[in-house]
Amino acid sequence: MKRPEKVFFLILGMAVLSGCTVKAIGDPNRPITINAHITIDIKGLEKTASSIEDMVSGGQTK
């Protein structure tokens, strides 16, 4: 296989992988517990809070 073709298939593989769905199949009698840790973007939340408060005040704060 020529080098450009290798690169092509590598990129194609990455593209397919980035859009694929992973299914986990387990024993229904032994349910899997996943502890999800959610990281909150505080700066993003501050922007949201600020825009909501500006909307409530009609831009009259301070």
Added chain:
Amino acid sequence: MKKVLGSFVLAAVMLGAGGMVMAQPGYDIKVMTPQVKSALEARKARFAELKALKSQGVVGENNRGYVEALGGGGNVKDLVNAENANRKEVYQAIVEQNDLGAGSLATVEGVFAGVQRDKAAAGEKVQDPSGRWVTK
């Protein structure tokens, strides 16, 4: 072959870039439910009255994202309770609609408290993170 390869490289880059943008957190009220709409409208309607009470030092912004009656009578408490009920509806909508998890309500409340402290005008009372009431 080179042209085809170039197109695929471009497509892959665009796909990757799109994925990154989607992965970035953007918190918002995504669905304006009747409850959230009503809460926001009620808050807008009482804003001027609440602002007047804040400037008199009768109401302050606490460090949990809510207003607190620091004086005044029953009517002030009623206003404070109504405001806080509406705020909680908005905070819960943000938590639920952004899949932040039930335990995140305190974080959302804390962030709103910080924003309220920043937006408070000079002379208004705010509670700092340590719990101390200060006049801005």
